Amino acid sequence: MLSMQEYVSDAVVLRKDPQGDLDGRYVFLTERFGKVAAKAKSSRKITSKLASHLEPGTIAKVRFIENHQIQVIDALKEGTTAASLADLYFLGQLLHEFQPEPELWEMLVPGTEGFSWRSALGVLGWDPDGAACASCAAGSPAYFYVPRQEFFCTACVRKLPSKLKANTVLSIYGL
Numbered sequence: 001m002l003s004m005q006e007y008v009s010d011a012v013v014l015r016k017d018p019q020g021d022l023d024g025r026y027v028f029l030t031e032r033f034g035k036v037a038a039k040a041k042s043s044r045k046i047t048s049k050l051a052s053h054l055e056p057g058t059i060a061k062v063r064f065i066e067n068h069q070i071q072v073i074d075a076l077k078e079g080t081t082a083a084s085l086a087d088l089y090f091l092g093q094l095l096h097e098f099q100p101e102p103e104l105w106e107m108l109v110p111g112t113e114g115f116s117w118r119s120a121l122g123v124l125g126w127d128p129d130g131a132a133c134a135s136c137a138a139g140s141p142a143y144f145y146v147p148r149q150e151f152f153c154t155a156c157v158r159k160l161p162s163k164l165k166a167n168t169v170l171s172i173y174g175l
């Protein structure tokens with residue numbers, strides 16, 4: 001008989017996507033394993049019991065099992081991150097699964113200097129200080145286009161079609 005792998009870690013809930021009536025799909029930044037995408041079990045009872053511990057922005061101790069796919073089997077809320085839901089959503093897009101990010105983790109938990117894209121992009125290998133606008137090559141770009149991981153200055157980001165910009169452009173300095 002195959003044994004199921006079980007994992008436990010503190011985790012920040014980055015996003016939640018409803019899936020059908022009962023299931024939920026979640027993306028976490030876990031302290032031990034980095035980004036983990038997992039489904040909540042398709043049981044109304046379990047989903048509703050866990051739901052309040054799995055709202056985006058929640059910091060929780062989460063128990064996962066891996067059996068064909070990764071499932072959340074338990075979660076206990078421990079706190080809330082100060083980072084915005086938009087920032088958490090973009091982190092979910094930018095991070096790679098199963099790659100621990102201890103510096104990012106430290107920015108999201110209470111009692112630290114907090115989250116900033118200037119630091120976070122640097123940690124992820126896209127240091128904004130020294131970067132240039134992908135369109136006009138101006139220095140000190142203030143925006144980052146998440147799908148292509150490119151920097152844009154204020155003038156050029158305004159020229160991007162608005163359809164392209166929805167949920168794809170983050171402001172590095174929170175402007």
Ligand SMILES: [Zn+2]
Pocket residue numbers: 133134135136137138152153154155156157
């Ligand atoms: Zn530009």
